[in-house]
Amino acid sequence: MSGPESFEEYVAARRGALLRTAYLLTGHREDAEDLVQVALVKVVPRWGRIAGDPEPYVRKVLVHESVNRWRRRRWREVHTDRLPEAPVAGPGADRVALQQALARLAPRQRAVIVLRYYDDLTEAETARVLGVAVGTVKSQARDALVRLRELVPDLGHELEDVGR
Amino acid sequence: MTTLHDRLADLADDAPPGGPAPGLWERGRRYHRQRRAGTLVIAAAVVLGLIALGSLDWWRARPEPMPANGAPALPQRIWMPSPWLPGTDETGPLGQLAALQPAARRSWTAVHDGVAGVSATTGEYAFLDLPDLVLTGLPGIALAPDGGHVAYWYSGETAKSPNSATGPVVGLAVYDTSTGAVVRHPVETDHGVDPVSLSWADPARVVYAYYQWAGGDADSDMERSSGRDPSGLRVWAPSSGRDDPVRSPGGADDVEASTAHGQVLVGSGGSAIVDVDRPDHAVRFTVPNHGFGNTTAIDDHGTWIAWPHGSSNPGPIAYGRIVEGERVDYQEVPGTRRAFSVRAWLDRHHVAAVQRVGGGIGPSALFSIDVRTGTSTEILRYPLDTYGTTTLLATDLIGAPTAERPAPPTPLDPRKVAGGAVAVVLGGLGALVLWRRRVRA
Numbered sequence: 001m002s003g004p005e006s007f008e009e010y011v012a013a014r015r016g017a018l019l020r021t022a023y024l025l026t027g028h029r030e031d032a033e034d035l036v037q038v039a040l041v042k043v044v045p046r047w048g049r050i051a052g053d054p055e056p057y058v059r060k061v062l063v064h065e066s067v068n069r070w071r072r073r074r075w076r077e078v079h080t081d082r083l084p085e086a087p088v089a090g091p092g093a094d095r096v097a098l099q100q101a102l103a104r105l106a107p108r109q110r111a112v113i114v115l116r117y118y119d120d121l122t123e124a125e126t127a128r129v130l131g132v133a134v135g136t137v138k139s140q141a142r143d144a145l146v147r148l149r150e151l152v153p154d155l156g157h158e159l160e161d162v163g164r
Numbered sequence: 165m166t167t168l169h170d171r172l173a174d175l176a177d178d179a180p181p182g183g184p185a186p187g188l189w190e191r192g193r194r195y196h197r198q199r200r201a202g203t204l205v206i207a208a209a210v211v212l213g214l215i216a217l218g219s220l221d222w223w224r225a226r227p228e229p230m231p232a233n234g235a236p237a238l239p240q241r242i243w244m245p246s247p248w249l250p251g252t253d254e255t256g257p258l259g260q261l262a263a264l265q266p267a268a269r270r271s272w273t274a275v276h277d278g279v280a281g282v283s284a285t286t287g288e289y290a291f292l293d294l295p296d297l298v299l300t301g302l303p304g305i306a307l308a309p310d311g312g313h314v315a316y317w318y319s320g321e322t323a324k325s326p327n328s329a330t331g332p333v334v335g336l337a338v339y340d341t342s343t344g345a346v347v348r349h350p351v352e353t354d355h356g357v358d359p360v361s362l363s364w365a366d367p368a369r370v371v372y373a374y375y376q377w378a379g380g381d382a383d384s385d386m387e388r389s390s391g392r393d394p395s396g397l398r399v400w401a402p403s404s405g406r407d408d409p410v411r412s413p414g415g416a417d418d419v420e421a422s423t424a425h426g427q428v429l430v431g432s433g434g435s436a437i438v439d440v441d442r443p444d445h446a447v448r449f450t451v452p453n454h455g456f457g458n459t460t461a462i463d464d465h466g467t468w469i470a471w472p473h474g475s476s477n478p479g480p481i482a483y484g485r486i487v488e489g490e491r492v493d494y495q496e497v498p499g500t501r502r503a504f505s506v507r508a509w510l511d512r513h514h515v516a517a518v519q520r521v522g523g524g525i526g527p528s529a530l531f532s533i534d535v536r537t538g539t540s541t542e543i544l545r546y547p548l549d550t551y552g553t554t555t556l557l558a559t560d561l562i563g564a565p566t567a568e569r570p571a572p573p574t575p576l577d578p579r580k581v582a583g584g585a586v587a588v589v590l591g592g593l594g595a596l597v598l599w600r601r602r603v604r605a
Contacts, residue, residue, distance in 0.1 A: 016182020
């Protein structure tokens with residue numbers, strides 16, 4: 001079965017997971033919804049060929065679309081070296097700090113972090129999704145983790161294992 | 165212990181909820197159709213652009229419909245050929261020629277001197293692919309009076325250090341305009357030779373002369389630019405290979421005109437008419453107020469001479485009878501004050517001479533001029549700004565009726581065509597990328 005039915009089934013089953021990944025990539029709920037919608041629309045023309053195992057291709061489109069959007073929007077954004085004031089304490093403070101730190105990573109670094117440490121892809125799988133060499137994934141991950149340690153100091157001890 | 169995965173998962177809990185999203189399939193199909201339609205339109209535009217470019221290239225390069233092979237004739241107009249005109253290696257021999265027109269010839273990476281032939285029977289143009297051709301100025305090439313052969317100097321290997329800047333010239337050759345066959349006549353030379361004369365004594369024999377260069381690339385500047393050991397005037401028959409010296413009065417070796425019947429005018433200013441078969445019977449005379457070389461004509465019998473008179477060029481045409489041992493008693497042709505050269509005697513009372521059309525600053529043309537009255541009739545028009553000096557005509561055809569021939573094709577610069585094609589394809593690819601980005605999923 002490779003028609004609309006299997007597509008609808010896949011969307012119903014996986015849209016939630018894709019939205020979580022997209023949210024980590026974009027940092028915004030609306031952007032995440034739009035990103036997932038666009039990614040799913042874009043895979044429809046190739047659905048006949050990927051219906052057997054759509055996940056890798058869908059993920060690839062999702063990440064590429066995210067990186068491309070960041071490039072297109074970059075010129076509209078105002079860059080600053082100072083982060084907005086983070087909540088000092090409370091149950092949401094950790095989330096906000098991590099979210100702001102992710103937002104300050106380069107889009108490919110952010111994608112590597114999300115794919116490797118949230119979606120639990122291997123380095124090789126991550127490289128395939130991003131269309132880069134495994135060595136590039138390693139270096140991007142290393143740089144991203146260093147940056148995260150700087151931006152979220154309390155992440156330091158949590159990153160000691162993954163950073164090695 | 166909390167891990168990075170846990171922290172990311174915790175953050176991802178803020179993501180919107182999942183669930184079905186109706187309409188995505190149809191949206192995807194619509195997106196696909198839009199992208200495909202745009203792609204097809206752009207691809208069609210690229211193909212149309214390439215077809216238009218190819219058509220323009222073909223249109224510019226297409227040969228005009230040529231008349232069926234008719235009677236040999238001079239065209240009414242000589243055109244400066246496009247540097248991108250094909251050569252005879254591509255088109256095949258042109259057959260009997262009416263004219264030779266030296267012109268720049270281009271390749272993708274270089275420009276060099278070439279010689280275009282003009283068919284006497286169709287008017288078709290093509291560059292002559294003459295093996296090892298060396299164009300050394302006026303004596304560099306000669307068209308037989310009947311247009312059937314072209315004589316030229318060729319380059320090759322020398323016995324010692326070559327005089328590379330001059331070719332080096334190591335012999336003369338004759339190209340058959342009907343078969344494309346080339347007969348070579350090598351000369352023994354250490355460094356190459358400096359051609360002095362190359363002309364047709366008659367439709368079967370070439371008269372020529374040269375000096376040996378005193379030095380080659382490995383020698384001093386003085387030796388490289390000095391000539392020695394003149395060959396003297398010689399006559400060569402390509403069909404038999406026979407080559408003989410021609411004794412001329414005072415050893416004169418600069419051929420200025422030919423009757424095309426075995427007699428040549430030698431000596432600057434016209435000092436003697438030499439019959440190549442009876443050199444002992446040379447007729448010596450002097451030409452008064454003879455200005456520039458290679459502008460004089462003698463009649464078929466070697467008894468009448470005509471030339472632009474005076475020390476400036478253009479000038480009036482003078483003519484007179486040649487009498488052994490005497491200065492030519494000449495008369496000026498009435499109304500001819502702007503003649504560049506006299507090319508031939510057409511009959512007892514008419515010469516073919518090059519003058520400006522209309523007498524002002526305009527194109528030059530070959531006119532038939534009645535020496536008694538100065539009455540002129542245009543025979544053919546030369547390319548602009550050439551004054552007829554570079555065009556060589558088959559002199560046997562000058563007296564015959566001319567024919568209206570089409571202009572040669574003007575092919576586009578293939579580098580520009582290729583550049584245009586690349587630009588069209590790149591433009592198409594650019595448009596494709598933009599379009600595919602603009603289509604909203």
